[in-house]
Amino acid sequence: MKTTTEGAAEERLLRINEVAEELGLTTRTIRYYEELGLLRPAARSEGSYRLFDADDLERLRFIKGLRDDAGFSLNEIGQLLEDEVARARNRERFRETDSVEERRVILADAVKRIERQILTLRRKIERLETMVDEADERRAHLLAHAAELEGETIDPHDRSASARFRSEPARVSSRGAR
Amino acid sequence: MKTTTEGAAEERLLRINEVAEELGLTTRTIRYYEELGLLRPAARSEGSYRLFDADDLERLRFIKGLRDDAGFSLNEIGQLLEDEVARARNRERFRETDSVEERRVILADAVKRIERQILTLRRKIERLETMVDEADERRAHLLAHAAELEGETIDPHDRSASARFRSEPARVSSRGAR
DNA sequence: GCCAACCTTTACGTTAACGGCAACGTGAGG
DNA sequence: CCTCACGTTGCCGTTAACGTAAAGGTTGGC
Numbered sequence: 001m002k003t004t005t006e007g008a009a010e011e012r013l014l015r016i017n018e019v020a021e022e023l024g025l026t027t028r029t030i031r032y033y034e035e036l037g038l039l040r041p042a043a044r045s046e047g048s049y050r051l052f053d054a055d056d057l058e059r060l061r062f063i064k065g066l067r068d069d070a071g072f073s074l075n076e077i078g079q080l081l082e083d084e085v086a087r088a089r090n091r092e093r094f095r096e097t098d099s100v101e102e103r104r105v106i107l108a109d110a111v112k113r114i115e116r117q118i119l120t121l122r123r124k125i126e127r128l129e130t131m132v133d134e135a136d137e138r139r140a141h142l143l144a145h146a147a148e149l150e151g152e153t154i155d156p157h158d159r160s161a162s163a164r165f166r167s168e169p170a171r172v173s174s175r176g177a178r
Numbered sequence: 179m180k181t182t183t184e185g186a187a188e189e190r191l192l193r194i195n196e197v198a199e200e201l202g203l204t205t206r207t208i209r210y211y212e213e214l215g216l217l218r219p220a221a222r223s224e225g226s227y228r229l230f231d232a233d234d235l236e237r238l239r240f241i242k243g244l245r246d247d248a249g250f251s252l253n254e255i256g257q258l259l260e261d262e263v264a265r266a267r268n269r270e271r272f273r274e275t276d277s278v279e280e281r282r283v284i285l286a287d288a289v290k291r292i293e294r295q296i297l298t299l300r301r302k303i304e305r306l307e308t309m310v311d312e313a314d315e316r317r318a319h320l321l322a323h324a325a326e327l328e329g330e331t332i333d334p335h336d337r338s339a340s341a342r343f344r345s346e347p348a349r350v351s352s353r354g355a356r
Numbered sequence: 357g358c359c360a361a362c363c364t365t366t367a368c369g370t371t372a373a374c375g376g377c378a379a380c381g382t383g384a385g386g
Numbered sequence: 387c388c389t390c391a392c393g394t395t396g397c398c399g400t401t402a403a404c405g406t407a408a409a410g411g412t413t414g415g416c
Contacts, residue, residue: 017392027393032374047382049393069305071249074373100327107324114317121310125303127247132299139292146285149278195362205363210404225412227363252403 013043013051023060030060038063038078070124080120083113191221191229201238208238216241216256248302258298261291 016027033039034050039059043051052060059081066072066080090106097103194205211217212228217237221229230238237259244250244258268284275281 015393026375028375029373031394036373045382045393047393048395049382065305065309069302070309071302103327104324107320107327111317111320111324114313114320118310118313118317121306121313124247124249125306125310127243128299128303128306131243131248132296132303135292135296135299139289139296142285142289142292146282146289149281149285193362204404206404206406209364214403223363223412225363226365227412 011053013053014057016050016052019052019057019060022057023064025060025064033060033063033074036074036078038074038081070121080117083117086113189231191231192235194228194230197230197235197238200235201242203238203242211238211241211252214252214256216252216259248299258295261295264288264291 014022016030019025020027020030030039031050034041039056041050042053042056045051063074063077063081066077067074072080086109090110094103094106097106192200194208197203198205198208208217209228212219217234219228220231220234223229241252241255241259244255245252250258264287268288272281272284275284
């Protein structure tokens with residue numbers, strides 16, 4: 001949380017390439033996001049160089065997270081960000097009003113938006129968890145078979161196996177047979 | 179489960195359009211998935227019409243789930259499905275071999291694949307949860323403000339209340355006059 | 357046997373999300 | 387002042403994931 005105090009404007013503004021490296025994006029991507037309206041010019045140098053502040057970085061990280069981790073389209077991300085923009089606008093309105101009632105309304109609206117975001121994310125999580133459960137079931141099934149196999153016949157010729165491992169995770173690496 | 183060629187072949191095979199409507203996909207999409215190798219011809223009618231069985235439907239539902247819910251690319255989905263195909267192949271090999279050791283290896287491999295799938299999903303879930311947490315934090319913050327506001331004056335004349343809110347949010351972008 | 361509805365392959369069009377030039381401006385150091 | 391790495395705005399290219407239209411073959415009811 002940064003409150004951009006006017007007094008100590010210790011805000012180190014970054015140029016696009018620095019931002020790109022910091023976040024693991026390309027400059028093209030960043031410009032593209034701006035072009036789509038996901039990001040505002042932040043500021044420009046005298047010679048029209050883009051300059052980014054901490055807020056922009058956070059915003060970009062947010063976008064990247066939604067894109068990579070959540071698999072949202074840039075369009076959907078735009079929606080989510082619009083919500084956040086509305087939230088920001090509300091903050092201003094919040095400060096500018098003197099009506100407690102209005103403030104309550106604004107806050108309630110903000111909360112509603114955020115809760116919608118959360119719900120969207122939660123739905124996605126739930127579906128993913130269902131998939132995990134299914135996969136887990138298959139795994140359990142396989143392990144059951146494996147256990148069953150442990151109790152089964154032991155090939156008289158095939159003593160090569162020390163055969164004493166339950167469910168071991170590593171060391172299967174040998175891709176040898178071919 | 180069904181082993182594709184057992185006695186009661188009461189398998190009602192569906193044509194592409196029926197499948198499409200059932201699953202909420204387009205015929206083009208289904209053909210495209212086949213083209214990508216995500217789906218095999220299942221069967222063809224005398225006049226080369228595609229015919230789909232229950233397995234195909236399930237597979238398509240799986241694909242759709244991964245695509246819509248999880249946001250995986252068709253390429254990633256292909257990987258996951260390949261794993262499953264490998265698993266199926268392994269089942270056959272499993273039955274055809276008489277070496278206990280080999281069976282063990284096959285099972286271990288299958289388990290490994292599934293665990294990789296699960297891990298992939300879990301990673302995604304984790305990131306999503308992080309995002310939910312962040313959003314939750316914002317929400318809590320907002321609610322705190324709201325509560326604070328509740329405790330404040332209801333008197334419209336009271337101005338001392340506004341003095342308590344001095345959390346300046348964002349700077350004024352300084353993009354200059356338009 | 358005929359026709360409409362459905363299917364086939366082939367192939368070009370489209371949108372999203374960038375990549376990668378070209379042609380030119382910028383800015384900090386020597 | 388010059389240089390040179392970095393930046394800017396076009397603008398065209400590319401890949402993924404389909405849409406869409408053309409030119410036919412197939413099915414099933416009448």
